[in-house]
Amino acid sequence: MTAEGTSAEGTTAAPAKLGTRRSTMATTQSQGVADTITERTGQAIELELITSFGDVTKAHLTQLGGTGVFVNALRDELVAGTIDFAVHSLKDLPTTPAEGLVLAAIPERDDPRDALCARDGLKFADLPAGSQVGTGSPRRVAQLSALRPDLVYVPIRGNAETRLGKVASGELDAVVLAYAGLGRVGRRDSVTDVFEPEQMLPAPGQGALAVECRTERADTDLAYLSSVDHPATRAEVVAERTVLSELEAGCAAPVGAYAECTGGRLRLRAAVVATDGATAVRRERTVDIASPEDLDTAVGLGRDLAREMIAEGADRIVAEAFAERDTP
Numbered sequence: 001m002t003a004e005g006t007s008a009e010g011t012t013a014a015p016a017k018l019g020t021r022r023s024t025m026a027t028t029q030s031q032g033v034a035d036t037i038t039e040r041t042g043q044a045i046e047l048e049l050i051t052s053f054g055d056v057t058k059a060h061l062t063q064l065g066g067t068g069v070f071v072n073a074l075r076d077e078l079v080a081g082t083i084d085f086a087v088h089s090l091k092d093l094p095t096t097p098a099e100g101l102v103l104a105a106i107p108e109r110d111d112p113r114d115a116l117c118a119r120d121g122l123k124f125a126d127l128p129a130g131s132q133v134g135t136g137s138p139r140r141v142a143q144l145s146a147l148r149p150d151l152v153y154v155p156i157r158g159n160a161e162t163r164l165g166k167v168a169s170g171e172l173d174a175v176v177l178a179y180a181g182l183g184r185v186g187r188r189d190s191v192t193d194v195f196e197p198e199q200m201l202p203a204p205g206q207g208a209l210a211v212e213c214r215t216e217r218a219d220t221d222l223a224y225l226s227s228v229d230h231p232a233t234r235a236e237v238v239a240e241r242t243v244l245s246e247l248e249a250g251c252a253a254p255v256g257a258y259a260e261c262t263g264g265r266l267r268l269r270a271a272v273v274a275t276d277g278a279t280a281v282r283r284e285r286t287v288d289i290a291s292p293e294d295l296d297t298a299v300g301l302g303r304d305l306a307r308e309m310i311a312e313g314a315d316r317i318v319a320e321a322f323a324e325r326d327t328p
């Protein structure tokens, strides 16, 4: 016997609310994750646009004092229950876990490399000495300075369109951005060169996304989020982010880390480079990993590599970079 009002139609679930920043990059990556979840589970999802402090402030990103300016607004909404889950760029997530929240899924990573967008289709090696290269990231400035100390690195911020506009207008000769982000805003055609990990290591988590929700909902009503989890990517980013946390550094630190989990092995490369590019500690290590779900191995790899780097002075380079940042 079916009572009136509890019929199948009556219990049709409302679409889940996915909270996202308003930028083109954020909405594109959020919509991509939403579409994949819907494809795999049938769950309907709608985007809810949230404004974050990092999106409105004019302060230079490295001057904001602390990580997570892009994620805090979304986390507030998760805790308040106004949204069901959020999609972040993993690179922007502080390494300290947020209380009551969990990364329910880490989808398969996009291209992790950094990309050069230069005038006249120029490659990095072909930029004339003295060329003005825009980037706001200490990690990029440090590694680029190590490769080409003869170029001038100019701090910039703003979204990808704004940055590319400075090349188009002739204000800058080139800008360096994440390849994955350029793809998401439909500007892959502006890329004139890409940096292989041998030249420049990406930021920990670059190119990857994180799906976050309240802890108690991950295994219950939001269990469908696990449909987009990619264990190999999770092992990689866990190893990369452990380097960052062991060095007590954040997203504004000159730390590159890149892990690859394939064929039962987890390889991790990391670099800490002084802002002028002159001093650097670079290490790599590979371990066997029976299953990508074995996150203890990923954490152990990150920790061991970071400790080796600290023994070689990596923590001093990080401390100096922060001291420079905090001195106006």
Ligand SMILES: NCc1[nH]cc(CCC(=O)O)c1CC(=O)O
Residues within 6 Å of the ligand: 089, 090, 091, 092, 176, 177, 178, 179, 180, 181, 182, 205, 206, 207, 208, 209
């Ligand atoms: N810090 C901003 C940010 N966060 C994520 C990306 C790019 C996409 C990604 O790395 O996943 C960017 C822009 C950039 O670094 O060019």
